Amino acid sequence: MILKRMLIIFILFAAEMVLCTVVSADVNPDTLLRTADSEIFIKAGFLQDYSKDTDYFNEFINGDIIHQFYNARGKSVEVLTSLRPSPLTVITNNKNLQFDAQRVRGFHASFKMRRVESIPRDGGYCWLRYSDKFQSGIGKERGVIIYPGFKAYSFGPDNGELVYTEIADLSEFNTGRDVRVDIIRLDGVSYFYFDKFFVFQYEDGISALVSFEGGTELLEGANRIRCDFDDFSIVAQ
Amino acid sequence: MKKLWFLLLCCMLFMTCGILSVSAQDLSEDVVRAVTENLDNFFPITTLWEKFDRKAPSIFGNLGTETATETNTNETRNMLLFVNPDGLSTYVFWEKVNSRNSKNFCFSMDVTVNDIYPPQESGCFIGFINDGPSSSAEKEPLQTTMIVISDAIYMETQTEDGSLTDRNKLADRRGPQVNLMIVRLTGETLFYVDGEMVGQYHDGKSGPFSLRYGTVAYSHGEAAECSFDNLSVREVMK
Numbered sequence: 001m002i003l004k005r006m007l008i009i010f011i012l013f014a015a016e017m018v019l020c021t022v023v024s025a026d027v028n029p030d031t032l033l034r035t036a037d038s039e040i041f042i043k044a045g046f047l048q049d050y051s052k053d054t055d056y057f058n059e060f061i062n063g064d065i066i067h068q069f070y071n072a073r074g075k076s077v078e079v080l081t082s083l084r085p086s087p088l089t090v091i092t093n094n095k096n097l098q099f100d101a102q103r104v105r106g107f108h109a110s111f112k113m114r115r116v117e118s119i120p121r122d123g124g125y126c127w128l129r130y131s132d133k134f135q136s137g138i139g140k141e142r143g144v145i146i147y148p149g150f151k152a153y154s155f156g157p158d159n160g161e162l163v164y165t166e167i168a169d170l171s172e173f174n175t176g177r178d179v180r181v182d183i184i185r186l187d188g189v190s191y192f193y194f195d196k197f198f199v200f201q202y203e204d205g206i207s208a209l210v211s212f213e214g215g216t217e218l219l220e221g222a223n224r225i226r227c228d229f230d231d232f233s234i235v236a237q
Numbered sequence: 238m239k240k241l242w243f244l245l246l247c248c249m250l251f252m253t254c255g256i257l258s259v260s261a262q263d264l265s266e267d268v269v270r271a272v273t274e275n276l277d278n279f280f281p282i283t284t285l286w287e288k289f290d291r292k293a294p295s296i297f298g299n300l301g302t303e304t305a306t307e308t309n310t311n312e313t314r315n316m317l318l319f320v321n322p323d324g325l326s327t328y329v330f331w332e333k334v335n336s337r338n339s340k341n342f343c344f345s346m347d348v349t350v351n352d353i354y355p356p357q358e359s360g361c362f363i364g365f366i367n368d369g370p371s372s373s374a375e376k377e378p379l380q381t382t383m384i385v386i387s388d389a390i391y392m393e394t395q396t397e398d399g400s401l402t403d404r405n406k407l408a409d410r411r412g413p414q415v416n417l418m419i420v421r422l423t424g425e426t427l428f429y430v431d432g433e434m435v436g437q438y439h440d441g442k443s444g445p446f447s448l449r450y451g452t453v454a455y456s457h458g459e460a461a462e463c464s465f466d467n468l469s470v471r472e473v474m475k
Contacts, residue, residue: 056281058473064423066473068278081279083268083425119267223268 093215123222280471331451338369360387361463369445
C-alpha cells in the first residue's frame with residue numbers, strides 16, 4: 001500500500017518535471033534577455049532618449065491639482081502636485097510618454113524610470129503600461145500595467161469598465177533610484193525584467209498590436225509625485 | 238486620584254494641541270519646499286517684466302488730507318504719499334499692474350523704502366485684490382492681500398474701505414532694498430522676502446485677482462516714500 005502511494009507521488013512528480021522541462025525548453029527567461037536583440041528582435045528599433053529639452057507644460061486637473069510635464073537634463077519628467085492633500089486619486093500621462101505610433105506584437109521594450117519625489121513618502125507611483133488601446137478604443141483595451149515599487153496588474157473591459165487583476169508583487173523594486181525595466185513579449189507571453197533580472201511572466205491573451213504609455217499616479221490624500229523616464233526603446237520581431 | 242486628574246489634564250492638553258494643529262491650515266513643510274524649489278516650472282510663463290527704464294507720465298493727486306505723487310526717476314517707479322492723519326483712516330496710494338487678472342501667479346518686485354514716518358504707521362507694499370470679473374454668480378467681498386514693509390515686514394489683508402482684517406509679522410526689516418514676492422497657487426499664498434519663504438496665507442477667495450503695488454499710511458501715518466523696480470509677473474499657463 002505504501003509502495004503504491006509512493007509510486008503515485010513519483011509519477012506525479014515526474015510528470016510535473018516533464019511539463020516544466022517542456023516550458024523551459026521553449027523559453028528560458030534568464031537567457032532570453034541576453035539573446036533577444038541579436039536573435040529574435042531584429043527589426044529597426046525606436047529610441048527616445050529625451051536629449052532635447054522642452055518647454056514646461058502645465059495644466060490644472062480638478063481645479064486644484066497641477067499636472068506638469070517636460071523634458072530636461074535628458075529625462076522626461078511627469079509631475080502631479082496638490083498643495084492640499086488630494087481629494088482623489090489622479091492618474092496622468094502625457095504626449096512625451098505615449099508611444100502610440102510604435103505598434104507591435106512581439107517586442108523587446110526597455111526603459112528607465114525613477115520616482116524622484118513623493119509627498120508623503122507613499123504618495124503615489126510611476127507606471128508604464130502596454131495595451132491594445134488604439135485598436136480597441138479607450139475603456140475597452142486589454143493590457144498590462146506595472147508600478148515598480150508596488151505591483152503589476154493585467155486589465156481588461158468588464159461590463160463597461162476596466163477591471164484590474166494583480167499579477168505580480170513588485171514592492172521590492174525600489175524606485176527611488178533609476179530602475180531599468182525590460183519587457184519581452186514572445187508568442188503572447190510577456191517576460192518582465194527589473195535591472196536585468198527576470199521577475200515574472202504573464203500570458204496576456206491580447207491578439208492585437210499593442211502600444212505603450214507611461215505616467216504618474218497621485219494617491220488620494222497625497223501632495224506630490226514626480227517620476228522621471230529615460231531611454232525608452234522598442235525593437236520588434 | 239491625583240494621577241487620574243493628571244492624566245485627564247494631559248489628555249485635554251493633547252486634544253487642544255490636536256485641534257490647534259488641525260485648525261492651523263498651513264501647508265506642510267515638504268509642500269512649501271517643493272513649491273519654492275520649483276517656482277521656475279510652476280510659473281514658466283512671464284507675462285510682464287518691467288524695469289521702469291522708460292519715460293512714463295508722472296501722477297499727482299491732492300485730496301486735501303493726502304498728497305500723492307508718482308514718477309519714474311533713476312529707472313525706478315517712485316511713489317510718495319503725504320497724509321495729514323486723522324487718527325482713524327488708512328490711506329493707500331496704489332498702482333495697478335498692467336497684467337491680466339489671474340488666480341495663480343508669481344508677482345515679484347524690488348522695493349526700496351526711502352522714508353516712512355512714523356515707521357510703524359506707514360509702509361510700502363505689493364499685493365493683490367479680487368476685483369477681476371468673477372464667473373461666480375455671487376460677488377464676493379473685495380479683499381486686498383499684501384506684503385508690507387513697515388517697521389517690520391507684515392502680511393496684511395484689507396477690506397475695500399481700507400480696514401485691516403489680518404496683520405501678521407513675517408520678518409524683521411532688512412536692508413534698504415528687498416525683493417518681495419507673492420506666490421498664489423490653487424488658493425494658497427506664499428510670501429517671500431529676498432527669496433526666502435516667510436509666511437503663508439489661505440485667503441478663501443476665488444478671484445481672479447489684479448495686482449497692485451504702492452504706499453500706505455495707517456491712522457497715524459504721515460509719510461511713505463518708496464521706490465519700485467524689476468516688476469515681474471509669471472503665470473502657470475498661457
